[in-house]
Amino acid sequence: MNTKQFVLASRPKGTPTLQNFRKEAVELPQIQEDEVALKGLFYSVDPYMRGRMNDAKSYVPPFTIDLPLEGGVVAEVTDSKSSLFKTGDLVVGVLPWREQMTASAKGLQKIDPAVGQASYFLGILGMTGLTAHLGLTLIGQPKAGETVVVSGAAGAVGVVVGQIAKIKGCHVVGIAGSDEKVNLLKEDFGFDEAINYKTTPDMQKAIAKACPKGVDIYFDNVGGDISDAVINNINFHARIPLCGQISLYNNTETPVGPRIQPRLLTRSALMQGFIVSDFAKHFPDALKELTGWVMADQLKFTETIIDGFDQLPSALLGLFKGENTGKMVVKA
CATH class of the missing domain: 3.40.50.720 (NAD(P)-binding Rossmann-like Domain)
Incomplete structure (x- = not known):
């Protein structure tokens, strides 16, 4: 399967520019046992990604030149060889900046759109x-x-x-x-x-x-x-x-x-x-409380949604210009 991806073309000096990214075609492998094929729906852009563009030691490894950037993604399962997910399920995970992708089922979490709109699982419920x-x-x-x-x-x-x-x-x-x-x-x-x-x-x-x-x-x-x-x-x-x-x-x-x-x-x-x-052991209780507040309308949330997979680099750069109110999300 052929798809599009954004890779890190070069490491920025100071403020990143569009020239630090490159869009290219890539051929995806067939899914294997315990893997799923996915179609990206919503992509998260976050300030921490700027640090990963540097070749510096941090709490997460830096992005690699000529390989796709990655971040939180809500995706739809289009094919499955895993007992955990079936075609049509919505999942969230840390995934590459690709329009379509294959991934291990173990790193994904199924989401319930009845709780909140899908993009919320990159924001208020993520x-x-x-x-x-x-x-x-x-x-x-x-x-x-x-x-x-x-x-x-x-x-x-x-x-x-x-x-x-x-x-x-x-x-x-x-x-x-x-x-x-x-x-x-x-x-x-x-x-x-x-x-x-x-x-x-x-x-x-x-x-x-x-x-x-x-x-x-x-x-x-x-x-x-x-x-x-x-x-x-x-x-x-x-x-x-x-x-x-x-x-x-x-x-x-x-x-x-x-x-x-x-x-x-x-x-x-x-x-x-x-x-x-650092607080991973507290995630279940915190998510339960956040979900309760959202469903009770005690906790409101706003998003800046940018349409189009091609807008991912521009959306990330927009964070540093204050172009977002609330969570910045790219809708494929």
Whole structure:
């Protein structure tokens, strides 16, 4: 079977461009025992993929030049030699950027579209939701009445973090990059306050105003100057789940910012980086709770859906320009 795929053509220096990707034809092998043939339906693009474009040691191996990129994919089973799946089943897994593919059945999970639309299993009911839930609850440990600040608040993880914090009884402040996103956070997702960092001349003062009792939990998705401003407002015994640093991913040099250790020390604060797989044993309980909140309409979600498999590289690059609200997904 002949299909199309996107491979990593070259490693980027600084911000990636379309020239770092190459679309090509590939012939797929016949499926073997315990394998399935799949047709891709929805493809996830995520900020962590930028790190995998570098030839650097990390928590996941880098992408290989001239081989397909990969990520979360919802796909339909078109043929099966596995007892686990039949033709027509919908599955989710980490799969290559191909229109059609073959895969081992063992690495796939069947999804129930009755619970939520299929793309949700790449977002609120997938790794995005788990990242938000477990980072906030296990590291942040929110308590009713506390103040939670979320950077990248209109992104896939941020909108979920803020809503879970509200469910837990917290005062929630989001930081985003446009007035439209600020209004969305307050009107659609229930944030108490939101700040447009692009039009705010003094972020430290703006955060102090939005958080009159100080900051108890800072869920950090972006790093950089925004995080410096938030950390200058933290309370004693504050907790900082360190989820992402998207403002720094394309830097070619390591920036020197304020030294945050004195602030952490004098506030007896905790900052902990995490990868969602660190908490794998908690996945079943967290997914059950997320599903319950979604079905009860306590937890809302938004997606930026880009039509067309050919748009995968452009969609990934769009993350670094703030072109998404909520989860960025490509629909084949």
